[in-house]
Amino acid sequence: xxxxxxxxxxxxxxxxxxxxxxxxxxxxxxxxxxxxxxxxxxxxxxxxxxxxxxxxxxxxxxxxxxxxxxxxxxxxxxxxxxxxxxxxxxxxxxxxxxxxxxxxxxxxxxxxxxxxxxxxxxxxxxxxxxxxxxxxxxxxxxxxxxxxxxxxxxxxxxxxxxxxxxxxxxxxxxxxxxxxxxxxxxxxxxxxxxxxxxxxxxxxxxxxxxxxxxxxxxxxxxxxxxxxxxxxxxxxxxx
Ligand code: NAI
Numbered sequence: 001x002x003x004x005x006x007x008x009x010x011x012x013x014x015x016x017x018x019x020x021x022x023x024x025x026x027x028x029x030x031x032x033x034x035x036x037x038x039x040x041x042x043x044x045x046x047x048x049x050x051x052x053x054x055x056x057x058x059x060x061x062x063x064x065x066x067x068x069x070x071x072x073x074x075x076x077x078x079x080x081x082x083x084x085x086x087x088x089x090x091x092x093x094x095x096x097x098x099x100x101x102x103x104x105x106x107x108x109x110x111x112x113x114x115x116x117x118x119x120x121x122x123x124x125x126x127x128x129x130x131x132x133x134x135x136x137x138x139x140x141x142x143x144x145x146x147x148x149x150x151x152x153x154x155x156x157x158x159x160x161x162x163x164x165x166x167x168x169x170x171x172x173x174x175x176x177x178x179x180x181x182x183x184x185x186x187x188x189x190x191x192x193x194x195x196x197x198x199x200x201x202x203x204x205x206x207x208x209x210x211x212x213x214x215x216x217x218x219x220x221x222x223x224x225x226x227x228x229x230x231x232x233x234x235x236x237x238x239x
Contacts, residue, residue: 011052015075017042018049022072034065081109086146088171090162091153092117092132095177099153100128114145135165142169149173156180163190 035046060066076082116135150166159178176192
């Protein structure tokens, strides 16, 4: 992965946070916000926000701040969430059913419009307004339903096979939950989610808390002796 891409990916994650905050502000009737105020809301410094937004164009006016609605629309456009994405979920088990039941994805523009499984006891049943379909029919159904994103929630041993099927069906964006290393061809974006790794990061923090806090406080001092405001509080911070 190139350095440029890594910076962009970190900024994209922050944009998603800004977008949610702006959405809330817009619903609350706020029209203009400064980068300082937005920073306080989202837990990033005003400088970080200005830097992130400057990667994508001119959004604010010096001394005026950002127009909430305009900035929200611009960020939604950058993130590609000013539209609806059709999502296919493969694996209607414990995890799959929880994902399907969560209304937040649809609210953010990600509609799980098809669910596939190979369990004959499940196929044909209706869950959350979606009829479970046979995984063998996935390629044609994905085309028929104009699906762009695939979620893998099957056992690890069949995850690669499902990824291959998704790719053959024309899917170019995959979110994998199975604890398996999956290979996809160039041009297909694969992201993996692993709660265990996240829990292990927390257990590492609890195990090494004292050393991590000392290091964080040390980093909070900038070379000229001034405090770095972005790291001011060791109590409130963001990943
Ligand atoms: P589950 O056993 O409840 O569900 C798996 C589903 O996949 C079942 O409905 C099964 O019929 C279906 N399936 C199996 N082979 C298939 C195939 N070839 N084609 C289509 N469907 C097939 O399992 P659960 O608990 O829902 O977990 C699903 C996956 O997600 C597992 O790989 C698990 O390790 C992983 N997982 C990952 C988490 C994470 O943090 N990334 C958290 C929880 C689960």
